Amino acid sequence: MKKILIIEDEEIMLDLIRRKMTSEGYEVIVARDGEEGLRLIKEGQPDLILLDLIMPKKDGFSVMAEVQKDEVSKKIPIIIVSNSGQPVELSRAKELGARDWLVKTEFDPRELVEKVRNILSEPIS
Amino acid sequence: MATKEENQLSLLLDDLTALEEYIHDLFNFSPLPICFVSPVGVILEVNPAMEKVSGFKMDEIVGEPLEKVFKKEEIGSLARETIREGFVDGKELRFFPKGGEEVVVQVFTRTRKDEKGEVVGYFLSLFDLTGIKKTEAELKRIQTALLNILEDTEEARRKAEEEKDKTQAIITNFTDALFFFDKDHRLALMNPRAEIFFKIKKEKVIGESINRLYELPELRALIKFLGEGIEEVSRKEFPLTEDFILEVSVISMKRDSVDLGDLVVLHDVSREKMVEKLKTEFVSLSAHQLRTPLSAIKWSLMMILDGDLGVINKGQKDILEKTYQSNERMIALINDLLNLARIEEGKYALSLAPADIVKICQSIVDLSEESFKNKGIKLRFNKPAKKTIQVLVDEEKLKLVIQNLLDNAFKYTFKNGRVSLSLKEIDKGVRIEVKDTGMGIVGKEQKRVFSKFFRTNEAVLVEPAGSGLGLYMARNIIEGHGGEIGFISKVGQGTTFYFSLPKEKIAKA
Numbered sequence: 001m002k003k004i005l006i007i008e009d010e011e012i013m014l015d016l017i018r019r020k021m022t023s024e025g026y027e028v029i030v031a032r033d034g035e036e037g038l039r040l041i042k043e044g045q046p047d048l049i050l051l052d053l054i055m056p057k058k059d060g061f062s063v064m065a066e067v068q069k070d071e072v073s074k075k076i077p078i079i080i081v082s083n084s085g086q087p088v089e090l091s092r093a094k095e096l097g098a099r100d101w102l103v104k105t106e107f108d109p110r111e112l113v114e115k116v117r118n119i120l121s122e123p124i125s
Numbered sequence: 126m127a128t129k130e131e132n133q134l135s136l137l138l139d140d141l142t143a144l145e146e147y148i149h150d151l152f153n154f155s156p157l158p159i160c161f162v163s164p165v166g167v168i169l170e171v172n173p174a175m176e177k178v179s180g181f182k183m184d185e186i187v188g189e190p191l192e193k194v195f196k197k198e199e200i201g202s203l204a205r206e207t208i209r210e211g212f213v214d215g216k217e218l219r220f221f222p223k224g225g226e227e228v229v230v231q232v233f234t235r236t237r238k239d240e241k242g243e244v245v246g247y248f249l250s251l252f253d254l255t256g257i258k259k260t261e262a263e264l265k266r267i268q269t270a271l272l273n274i275l276e277d278t279e280e281a282r283r284k285a286e287e288e289k290d291k292t293q294a295i296i297t298n299f300t301d302a303l304f305f306f307d308k309d310h311r312l313a314l315m316n317p318r319a320e321i322f323f324k325i326k327k328e329k330v331i332g333e334s335i336n337r338l339y340e341l342p343e344l345r346a347l348i349k350f351l352g353e354g355i356e357e358v359s360r361k362e363f364p365l366t367e368d369f370i371l372e373v374s375v376i377s378m379k380r381d382s383v384d385l386g387d388l389v390v391l392h393d394v395s396r397e398k399m400v401e402k403l404k405t406e407f408v409s410l411s412a413h414q415l416r417t418p419l420s421a422i423k424w425s426l427m428m429i430l431d432g433d434l435g436v437i438n439k440g441q442k443d444i445l446e447k448t449y450q451s452n453e454r455m456i457a458l459i460n461d462l463l464n465l466a467r468i469e470e471g472k473y474a475l476s477l478a479p480a481d482i483v484k485i486c487q488s489i490v491d492l493s494e495e496s497f498k499n500k501g502i503k504l505r506f507n508k509p510a511k512k513t514i515q516v517l518v519d520e521e522k523l524k525l526v527i528q529n530l531l532d533n534a535f536k537y538t539f540k541n542g543r544v545s546l547s548l549k550e551i552d553k554g555v556r557i558e559v560k561d562t563g564m565g566i567v568g569k570e571q572k573r574v575f576s577k578f579f580r581t582n583e584a585v586l587v588e589p590a591g592s593g594l595g596l597y598m599a600r601n602i603i604e605g606h607g608g609e610i611g612f613i614s615k616v617g618q619g620t621t622f623y624f625s626l627p628k629e630k631i632a633k634a
Contacts, residue, residue, distance in 0.1 A: 012421045016428055023433055083416045104420030105456045108427040 002120050003027040005046035007037035007063065008081070009055040013104070017050060017081070020109040021116070034058025038066055041073050048120055050112075051098075053082040053089070064096035077119045081112070158251045161237070164244050166191045166204050178251060180223030191249075194221050207234040207247050220251060228255045302371075302391040306355055308384045310335045322371070322391060323347065347391075351375065355387045362398075363391070370398045415459050422452050454590040461592035464525065465577075475519040475605050482516045482555055482626075483508060486548050489527050493535070501540040507547035514548075514555060516626055522602045529595040530559040530622045536588045537620070538563035551625065554608070558623040565616040574612070575600045599624075 004026045008014040014030055021028045029044045031037035035057045041049065053060035060080065067073045077099040082089075090101055100115050152159065158175035160168050168189055176183055179194050186193060191200045199218045207213050213234040220230040231252040236244050296303055302319035306312055311334050315327045325343040335355075339348045350363050355375060363373045372392040378385040426449045428434055430442065437445070490506045497504040527546070534544040538561045547558040566574060570581045578593040585591075603610040603624045614620035 010417065010421065013424065016421070016424045020428060020433060083413065083420055105416055105423060105460070109424055109433070110427070110431065 001025070001027045002047040003029065003044065004048050004050060004116065005029050005031065005037070005040055005044055006050045007031045007034065007040075007055070007060075008050070008052040009033055010052070013052075013081075016109065017112070020113060024113050024116075026116075034060065034063045037063055041067060041076065042070070046076060048116060049076055049078045050081050050116075051078050053080060053084065053093075061092065061096065064093065064098065068097055079112075079115055079119070158253075160186075160249050161246055162191060162204075162234075162249050163246045164204075164208065166200065168193070169246060175251070178220075178222060178253065180225060185223075195219070196221075203232060203234065204247075207236055208244060211236050215252070217254065220253075228253060229258055230254055301393075304389040304391075305378075305386055306335075306389070307386040310353075310355060310387075312338060313386065319391070322365070322393075351389065355389070357387075360392075362394070368395060368399065369393075370395045413463070416456070416463075419452060419456050419459065423449070423456065426452065457590065458592045461594040461598075465594050465598055475522060475602075477517045477519055479515050479517055480520045480523075481513045482518070482557075483511070483513050483548060485518075485520060485524060486527060486546060486557070489524060489531060490546060493528075493531050497535060497544065500535065502535065502538050503543045505543070505545040507545055509548050509550055509555075511550065514550060516555060518606060518626065519602070523606070526599040526602050526624070527557065527559075529599050533595065533622070534559050534561035534563060534620070536591075537561065537584065542619075554625055554627045556623060556625045558621055560619065560621040562619040565618055565620055566612075566614040567616055571612075571614060575610075 004021050006014060006017050006021070006028060008017065008030070009032050011032075014032065018028050018030060029040055029046065031040050033056045037049075037051070037055075038058065040046070041063075051060045051063060060082070064078065067076070067078070074097060078097065079100045079102060080093050080098050081102050081104060083104050093101060099119055102112060102115065152172050155172055156174055158178040159172045160175050161170040163169055168186055168191060171179075171183055171186055176186075179186060181193075191204070195203075196219055203213055203216060203218065213232060215231045215233055217229055218232050219227045221227050231254055233250045233252070234247050236247040239245050296314070296316045299316055299318060302322045303314070303316045304312060304319055305314035311332055312330050313332075315330065320327055323343050325341065330338060330341065330344065335348060335353055338344045346365060347363070350373065357377050358373060358375045360372050360374055363371045365371055370393075372394045374390045374392075376388045376390070378388055426445055429437060430445055430449065486506060486508075490504065494504055531544070531546065538544055542562040544559070544561045544563075547560065549556045549558075564583060564587065566581060567583060570583075573579045574581070575596050576593075577597045579597075580591055580593040600610050603626075606626050608624055608626040610622070610624040612620055612622040
């Protein structure tokens with residue numbers, strides 16, 4: 001069973017994504033801020049990370065920047081799940097190794113599942 | 126043999142003859158009219174100058190009384206005075222030449238006596254004053270004229286002074302800062318407001334050249350902004366400091382196509398800019414804040430609808446689907462507000478990069494095709510002759526514009542209608558057209574379609590959702606690219622929106 005780490009500070013979104021992913025048959029672990037997220041990336045060894053950007057303690061960009069420094073962690077694919085989607089943010093996230101980007105108001109849970117499936121079905125490099 | 130006395134006498138006689146000839150020559154030569162007059166006033170001899178002035182030949186005047194050429198009453202006293210005093214020195218009398226008009230002359234006389242001291246007559250000489258009198262009169266006339274001119278000039282000067290005082294008062298009390306550069310680009314004038322704005326005394330800068338002014342830290346930014354040539358600009362924003370924003374206009378002053386110089390007007394717009402910024406920040410912040418709960422609602426509804434949270438019945442599903450649509454409209458509105466705030470803030474000013482405009486159009490057509498098909502509208506993309514056309518644009522923003530125009534065509538065109546997107550290369554750049562066979566825009570509302578938050582009554586009836594921001598943003602973006610946007614519309618027949626992007630913005634392929 002593939003393991004997904006959700007890093008999201010908004011409780012209802014966290015709950016919704018967790019339910020969706022669980023019902024799709026994934027194992028889910030969650031973190032409610034950037035610091036906790038970083039800890040779980042190392043300890044939980046997820047196969048994929050769903051990352052919010054604006055969060056307390058450490059924002060999504062800082063999380064990505066730290067993940068980049070770790071040879072093991074940096075191989076884990078990251079999908080940004082954010083309320084914002086400005087071009088400057090998008091290009092910065094790509095530089096920091098984000099695999100995909102999803103603006104919450106423009107996508108729905110089904111599309112998120114599709115993106116996750118696509119990435120996880122790729123052969124591991 | 127002549128005696129010694131005879132010899133001496135002969136020599137003396139020779140001398141006398143020579144002297145007589147000398148005097149005669151002198152008398153004849155003298156340019157002054159002279160005559161010799163007997164004690165009773167009969168002219169005995171005249172010189173050629175007198176003949177000339179009087180107009181009488183010698184034989185006409187010699188032997189005649191002085192009254193022939195003078196007035197009797199004037200000449201009588203002259204004769205008496207001469208006999209009594211021995212001379213008259215420059216008496217003004219009227220003189221009457223032959224057949225001519227009287228002239229005023231100055232008369233000089235001197236008596237001549239014989240060896241016994243008896244007066245045998247007197248010399249009378251004239252000095253013609255006509256010329257002088259004429260000159261004098263002329264001078265007087267000129268003087269009067271000059272005085273008149275002076276008076277006029279004084280009047281004009283006074284008026285000019287008044288006018289100048291008025292102008293000066295206006296310039297001094299003007300609430301905008303003013304600089305005037307003369308045609309050699311030297312600072313000729315600045316008002317107190319300009320001194321306050323730039324914290325510099327005018328004594329320090331008046332008369333200085335642009336280059337010299339550039340060296341002053343107080344004025345450097347302004348001079349840099351104006352440029353060496355001081356080009357004309359109209360209401361261009363010039364932030365002096367972060368919270369002190371001026372609007373600059375440069376007016377080239379000309380009279381009868383003669384360059385007088387340039388007037389620089391600086392208007393303080395800090396307050397307006399601050400209010401604008403606050404408003405933008407408020408919109409941006411609230412839009413972000415509003416988006417978060419809307420996402421939560423969207424995702425919740427979607428999952429309930431998908432049955433992820435248990436089976437729902439048809440009634441529940443219908444209601445939730447409508448709720449979902451309402452929420453989508455809310456999201457669209459917030460997105461428009463967010464985009465607008467971003468554009469107005471200018472914080473995401475255009476980031477130009479080379480892009481293929483054909484590809485941009487194609488990608489939008491591809492995205493829109495399905496919804497057009499579903500509504501029963503034919504969508505066509507009229508491609509240009511060239512396969513690719515490179516342009517220098519902000520791709521993200523430009524897509525927003527094209528998408529927006531297509532969305533409008535989609536919304537306001539009915540089933541079985543046609544919509545086309547055309548891309549053409551024109552000599553100035555490229556022109557893009559979105560043409561529909563839709564409902565059209567009512568004439569009286571046409572001039573407002575680019576206004577912020579404006580929607581026509583008809584548009585609201587057909588499509589209740591909509592922020593009225595799409596075209597406002599489109600115009601901002603196109604004008605930001607240096608292009609033009611416009612439309613032609615006829616009610617019931619359709620609307621064509623078009624815009625151009627200028628050539629200088631087009632990168633060489």
